[in-house]
Amino acid sequence: MPAPKRPTLAQLEKQCATWNAAYPIGTTVSFEFIQGEGETYRGKSKTEAQVMGGHTAVVWLEGKSGCLNLDHCTAVVGDDDATA
Template sequence: MPAPKRPSVAQLQKQCDTWNAAHAIGTTVSFEFIRGEGETYRGKSKSEAQVMGGHTAVIWLEGKSGCLNLDHCTAVEEATA
């Protein structure tokens, strides 16, 4: 069985641009280490999404020492007072 095709740099950049247009820095983000297994971390974004090394769309979150794959992140709507 062939390996799944990786997205192109242009597709990754579009993913980042779409995320950045919808979510400002400081947005609360839920992260799943393994997609579909449930939230493993929640924190605020401290960067815009960007393409790392031409192969992965990533974002940095407060409290984490490294970037996280954007495919594993979901923006969380916070209740307003």
């Protein structure tokens, strides 16, 4: 089975721009360590989404010491601090 294709830098930058346009810093975010396995952490974003190392779209959350892959994050819509 071939390895999955990685997104291009342009695709990652678009993913970040779309996230940043919809969700300002301070938005509550649900994070799944393994996609589809359920929430493992919930916190507020403390940065805009950004491309790390040219290969991954990430966001930094309060209470976490590292950044988190944006593909594993969902903005919590309906939370008082989230915007749609």
